[in-house]
Amino acid sequence: MSEETRFYGSETSEEVIRTESLTKIFNSHLVAVDHVNFDVKRGEILGFLGPNGAGKTTTIVEAFNLKKTYLLGKVPVNALRGVNLKVESGDFLAILGPSGSGKSTLLNLIGALDKPTEGKMLIEGVDVSTLNDGQLANLRRRIGFVFQFFNLIPRFTARENVELPMAIAGLSGADRRKRAEDLLETVGLKERMNHKPAELSGGEQQRVAIARALANNPKFLLMDEPTGNIDSKTANEIICLIKRLNEDKAVTIMMVTHDQHLAGQSKRIVQMVDGSIIREGVN
Amino acid sequence: MKAQDILSYSFGAIRLRKLRAGLTTLGVVIGIAAIVALLSITQGLQATITRQLQTGFATNTLIVSTGGGFGAGFGPGAETGGAANSGFKLFINATQKISNLNNTNVETSMAIIQRAGWVGNGTTNRTTTIVGVNFTEYASIYSSTFVAESGTNGTIPLNPENETIVVGKRVSDPWKNETLFCNVNGDVEIIWINATTLPPKNETYAGHVAAVLKEIGGFGVFGPSDSSVYVPISQAQSFFGTEECNTIIVKLKNDDDATIDNVSNAIKEAFSDQVSVTSATAVRNILSSVFSIIQLFLTGIAAISLLVAGIGIMNIMIVSLMERTREIGILKALGMKNQTVLLVFLCESVIIGLIGAAIGIASGWVLANVVAVVFRGGGLFMGNQAATTGGMTITPLLTPTVTILALVFGVGVSAVFALYPAWRASKLKPVEALRYE
Numbered sequence: 001m002s003e004e005t006r007f008y009g010s011e012t013s014e015e016v017i018r019t020e021s022l023t024k025i026f027n028s029h030l031v032a033v034d035h036v037n038f039d040v041k042r043g044e045i046l047g048f049l050g051p052n053g054a055g056k057t058t059t060i061v062e063a064f065n066l067k068k069t070y071l072l073g074k075v076p077v078n079a080l081r082g083v084n085l086k087v088e089s090g091d092f093l094a095i096l097g098p099s100g101s102g103k104s105t106l107l108n109l110i111g112a113l114d115k116p117t118e119g120k121m122l123i124e125g126v127d128v129s130t131l132n133d134g135q136l137a138n139l140r141r142r143i144g145f146v147f148q149f150f151n152l153i154p155r156f157t158a159r160e161n162v163e164l165p166m167a168i169a170g171l172s173g174a175d176r177r178k179r180a181e182d183l184l185e186t187v188g189l190k191e192r193m194n195h196k197p198a199e200l201s202g203g204e205q206q207r208v209a210i211a212r213a214l215a216n217n218p219k220f221l222l223m224d225e226p227t228g229n230i231d232s233k234t235a236n237e238i239i240c241l242i243k244r245l246n247e248d249k250a251v252t253i254m255m256v257t258h259d260q261h262l263a264g265q266s267k268r269i270v271q272m273v274d275g276s277i278i279r280e281g282v283n
Numbered sequence: 284m285k286a287q288d289i290l291s292y293s294f295g296a297i298r299l300r301k302l303r304a305g306l307t308t309l310g311v312v313i314g315i316a317a318i319v320a321l322l323s324i325t326q327g328l329q330a331t332i333t334r335q336l337q338t339g340f341a342t343n344t345l346i347v348s349t350g351g352g353f354g355a356g357f358g359p360g361a362e363t364g365g366a367a368n369s370g371f372k373l374f375i376n377a378t379q380k381i382s383n384l385n386n387t388n389v390e391t392s393m394a395i396i397q398r399a400g401w402v403g404n405g406t407t408n409r410t411t412t413i414v415g416v417n418f419t420e421y422a423s424i425y426s427s428t429f430v431a432e433s434g435t436n437g438t439i440p441l442n443p444e445n446e447t448i449v450v451g452k453r454v455s456d457p458w459k460n461e462t463l464f465c466n467v468n469g470d471v472e473i474i475w476i477n478a479t480t481l482p483p484k485n486e487t488y489a490g491h492v493a494a495v496l497k498e499i500g501g502f503g504v505f506g507p508s509d510s511s512v513y514v515p516i517s518q519a520q521s522f523f524g525t526e527e528c529n530t531i532i533v534k535l536k537n538d539d540d541a542t543i544d545n546v547s548n549a550i551k552e553a554f555s556d557q558v559s560v561t562s563a564t565a566v567r568n569i570l571s572s573v574f575s576i577i578q579l580f581l582t583g584i585a586a587i588s589l590l591v592a593g594i595g596i597m598n599i600m601i602v603s604l605m606e607r608t609r610e611i612g613i614l615k616a617l618g619m620k621n622q623t624v625l626l627v628f629l630c631e632s633v634i635i636g637l638i639g640a641a642i643g644i645a646s647g648w649v650l651a652n653v654v655a656v657v658f659r660g661g662g663l664f665m666g667n668q669a670a671t672t673g674g675m676t677i678t679p680l681l682t683p684t685v686t687i688l689a690l691v692f693g694v695g696v697s698a699v700f701a702l703y704p705a706w707r708a709s710k711l712k713p714v715e716a717l718r719y720e
Binding site: 108111113114133134137138139140141142143145147151153155156164165167168169170172212216 | 284285287288292295296299609610612613614615616617618619620621622623712713714717
């Protein structure tokens with residue numbers, strides 16, 4: 001924890017608060033307070049200054065008063081009604097909410113698949129609304145998507161599916177192939193890499209999709225109900241894989257889910273209802 | 284995305300829908316094959332006809348006739364100007380008028396009287412053209428073709444008797460098998476139907492064959508022909524009972540365009556624009572422009588089938604676009620740019636166009652040859668005439684230009700018709716595309 005603390009005030013009077021090596025760790029890995037010592041004396045006014053979330057992390061995603069209205073037939077639907085959100089690197093955010101609460105819309109905006117009607121969506125400080133189609137495409141190459149229905153290309157083998165984003169980014173040759181194989185090994189599918197999606201189980205397909213999402217060293221992973229279409233036993237494996245990616249490889253993950261159990265594995269939960277965030281919490 | 288990856292992606296998409304891609308390709312194949320077949324046949328025909336015309340072709344001659352230019356060869360009646368209808372007649376002594384021009388470019392001129400008739404050897408009669416010419420002058424103008432066959436086939440008589448005739452090779456040897464219809468020093472019957480009397484009656488006389496011409500080939504439109512019988516002009520005058528000639532052939536000092544124009548104008552002026560003057564060279568040029576028009580017309584018709592193929596491509600690409608909306612959404616979510624999506628779709632269509640054009644060119648060529656064989660063997664329009672006169676054999680001609688044009692055309696049509704579907708694919712919104720079921 002590199003948060004800087006300063007003390008303001010006089011030099012006399014007795015201490016009211018004294019801390020010694022104050023530490024707080026959330027969920028066994030997110031260190032919020034790390035061995036902080038300070039005293040507060042009578043009559044003192046104490047202020048804490050410093051950036052949000054402190055120096056170990058950088059802000060990746062920042063949303064200000066995000067609104068999205070789209071037309072369902074002729075009826076305008078306010079999918080998002082002013083969402084503010086900030087995600088730091090290394091975070092594992094779960095967005096929870098009933099269907100129609102706007103969580104998928106939020107995820108699409110974060111993934112630069114869509115532009116907000118109002119408000120600002122910053123990815124690494126860049127306002128998505130100001131980007132043209134080509135720049136958006138370039139941005140998407142550095143965002144890893146994992147979809148509920150896997151969305152693999154059926155005629156490609158697992159390896160070719162993982163290679164696809166790299167091919168789109170202009171990579172070719174042996175490096176691309178090697179990286180695809182390595183990624184499939186990471187998700188435990190190396191021996192199945194020459195199978196097409198139709199020959200793989202749902203869980204396996206989703207693991208291929210995760211490997212594909214990781215192909216271009218993404219800034220973060222976006223997951224839309226990653227276990228929504230998988231039986232619960234396999235879902236557990238996927239959850240473990242996702243957690244491992246976040247903890248061991250420090251991959252930032254934002255995930256939309258219905259699944260309370262899956263949400264419970266995240267570091268942070270955002271609860272959405274009717275296009276607004278009604279509650280934010282830390283696990 | 285690298286070109287190679289785009290190509291293999293497009294190819295993969297085509298392979299996934301083999302039947303559909305195959306049928307679409309078939310459309311292109313038919314269109315291109317039709318164009319290639321028609322073009323190579325007409326080009327072959329043009330080459331054949333030009334070659335035939337040029338056989339025994341004297342570029343330094345002018346043909347003066349009444350009526351239209353083509354009247355010279357194909358009979359009177361072409362209506363250029365009012366000449367044909369004005370009742371103007373060209374007489375044999377008109378050559379005198381041409382000599383009187385004292386034009387330094389004119390070497391000599393001679394009149395020709397010709398009628399359709401028959402030649403008989405006592406057993407059978409064969410149709411022929413009876414041509415009355417001055418043997419000496421005719422031989423000097425057509426020095427390479429109006430010559431007797433070497434060997435025992437006689438010589439062209441310089442001062443022929445009235446009964447003396449010279450026959451073309453096909454008159455003497457019509458079946459090309461050494462079974463002769465008539466031979467040198469033999470006598471044949473010359474027959475003509477005189478329609479100036481009522482009722483029309485056959486006029487005949489016995490001609491004595493002095494020489495058989497060497498084989499010329501070609502149509503003999505602008506000069507000696509294999510299937511004509513040549514008689515002295517004085518004999519023609521009395522036999523046909525006329526002073527009127529069909530054409531006057533003017534031999535020039537050279538075949539420069541300026542010379543041809545100069546003399547043509549001088550002659551027209553001398554005859555008060557009552558005659559038409561045709562240069563053999565001009566006829567050849569007219570013919571080739573006529574062929575260009577025919578080619579354009581036929582290619583246009585064939586192009587319609589290619590157009591239909593193009594619409595087929597467009598149709599199939601739009602269906603494909605709808606089926607693959609989700610796939611396009613995935614590609615876009617993975618960061619594929621709009622123009623790359625456009626290229627992927629265009630590439631699919633171009634591959635189809637390329638394969639279709641290649642197969643189309645090959646099958647068009649085969650088709651052209653099949654047609655040529657049918658023409659040659661079983662007379663579609665030339666009939667048995669083709670076989671007996673030995674005239675027309677079409678050798679289809681496939682020039683590199685036609686090949687390349689067909690290829691470019693096939694690929695071009697495919698690309699153009701895929702533009703709209705490809706553009707639509709490239710403009711799909713990723714969110715909507717991903718949601719598409």
